[in-house]
Amino acid sequence: MGAKSFGHYQQISQCFDELVQADGQIRPPAAAIARFIDRHGSAELIQRQEQLNQTISAMGVCFTLYSDGNNIDRCWPLDVMPRTIPSSEWQKTSAGLKQRLAALNLFIDDLYHDQRILKDGKVPADLVLDSRNYLAPCKGISPRYGVWANICGTDLVRDGSGKFLVLEDNLRVPSGVSYMLENRTVMKRVFPELFADSFIYPVDDYPHQLWRMLASLSPRPGDVPCIVLLTPGVYNSAYFEHSFLAQQMGVELAENTDLLVQDDIVYLKTLHGLQRVDVIYRRVDDIFIDPQAFRPDSVLGIPGLIKAWAKGNVSIANAPGSGVADDKVIYAYVPEIINYYLGEQPLIDNVPTYLCLDPKQREYVLANLGQLVVKPANESGGYGILIGPRSTKEEQQQMAEAIKANPRNFIAQPTLALSTAPTLCDGVLEPRHLDLRPFILQGRDLYCTTGGLSRVALKKGSLVVNSSQGGGSKDTWIINDEV
């Protein structure tokens, strides 16, 4: 396949491009899309992008912004060019993601029981026990199968050589999976011929897998479980996803006022009276879910929920306290954690990470702020991050002071040459940086999505992919290359 497919597409040197090889040849999994462009030209591509935008607005695929007056819903940004990954590579990646979640769950369970790993000195005890995500009231509790983080969204990036690395684990309330599903629905409508042309693995079994996983957590295994999805409400930024998943799974979408706890049993207020709840898929942060157990000022919580959960009368996914492993400092120890609990080497590596906690590493970080990415340990959504090469002296100075004041709260990583993919920008294909968030489920079984949500930085040269900060997305195609 010649280079003509993408016209004057200019790769960024040092970056791995997902669709085009360094020599300008199209990668085999992208053959179908390249053929399409050869056959129809880029004008057709632009027209399909327009059709795609209309489909998204007709389908009502949106996300919610907090401070936007009445018009709170924004159309979900999806780029017409898919990202392709060969299935042989995905097999290994998916195995690595499952390995990682299994180890993290063994780790969390250990932290709330014997704390062997701390006693053995593999992870510094104060790091865990002083973390605001370590919830002491959870000590001694045993969720079903010993699994605390049932739903995990792991962010992957590729380095300059194209190797997948884990950027972070999201073990609290990871979001984005609904957009992965909707992206596919939209793409199938807009590019039916491409789906006929190559074998693209489907993604649409996720809602059922999620339901199965949640059902496996039921404390009354013989009965049909009553599962609810707990949302903070219609103004939450992920409300679209909450209602989408509830609808796709066929479970109730409840807010805290729809639930009550009596005699340590959780009930749902239905039209027909109270119904006992078995499993709560909560999309509310753990410290807000029960004002009696954690924050007394929480207006999103259900009083008595934690006691009901501790008694085993209801399952909560993710279990409260699982966020202890969703800390960017703990992240640095995950390879060690995998080795400790499973006796295996990690199948996917971490991005090299410097802990500001460690005096030597801190010294290095402070001396090299201009080259590093510095992240606070417990923020999400891309907030509070310093991207060294793009920062001003003043920002670096501020960050240096923040690090010195609270070294435990910061990690630093080298600025990666994140991979790129051709993206339609103002009618022209240009390389844009992207990441990938697959979703991994663990209940009785382990499951990993086929691909995940690819987020793409739409601004030229930008590394910020979060939709709340102007990022877009791409449909991710796992293409069968094993036939």
Add this chain to the structure above:
Amino acid sequence: MLLKSLDHIFWLGRYLERLDDTARLINATSHLLIDSHKDSQFSWPLLLDVLGQNGAELLSQLPPSDLTVEQQVMSFLITDADSEVSIRSACSALKQNARTVRQLIPRDMWEELNSLDLFLQEHCQQLQGRQHRYRLMTEVSRRCQMVVGVLDGTMLRSDAFDLFNIGRHVERADMTTRIMDVMVLQQLQPTDIKRPRFRWTSILNALGGIESYHYYLAHQNTEVDAVDYLLTYADFPRSIAYCLHRVAASAKALPHSAAILQRVWQLQDLLKTQNLSELTTGQLHQLIDQFQTGIIELHEVISTPKPEFSTDLSQQMSA
């Protein structure tokens, strides 16, 4: 279904029907204007009054404008975001309710609703001329019917489905009586004189009922008119009798069906005890008023099932 969702799904049905019926009312008005002689006075305040607005006050407050009163009233009924009765605000309320109970409705319906909303955003700005308005309103009605059709063909028969249908038929009964009221009051002031026979071809046309009305006439022994037809002919889907029948049928599986059914029977009795063709115009107007009050009461019992959640659990546990 969550108790909380009851109101949203009920209002979803109401607003969808309101959108359709407001479009029909606008078309019925246009028909009436076309049918009227040039020198006959159309009472715009009256049209606004039957929609629950203070018509005289509203019209007196209109800013000076090059537009005719007709155009101004139509903009109030179609595009005005501040007007409680406009097509635009009905659609935005519809969308808000759908968003809140999205998990209960089929995704095809969600998509139809979005496409309806986008259509209105795009087209409801241009209101020039009766012809254009007629096409626009017909399209609104058509799209509302598509939403209902999608739902009918795909939605699980559940409490939510029943409540949606109850909402639709309560609203329809409400709007049919309002439309009748416009027609009665536009043509005759309420008096003690026995009313003349109403044909109302234009309104029946707007309600899509002209053919079935002729069928009805052909199969009745007694003298009947459009009033009897719209109130009592239960085979016509926009008659009051039909709407009440549908509310009762949909309410049967609900936990508070007894209270709902009782209200429905009271309204049905109102129809049975009157000799409609003997009513004076004043009595007819009064009867329509009684219906309106009855519909408000019916709405109240539907949206307040009041299960007690905090007392005896054993009695309230559902299967």
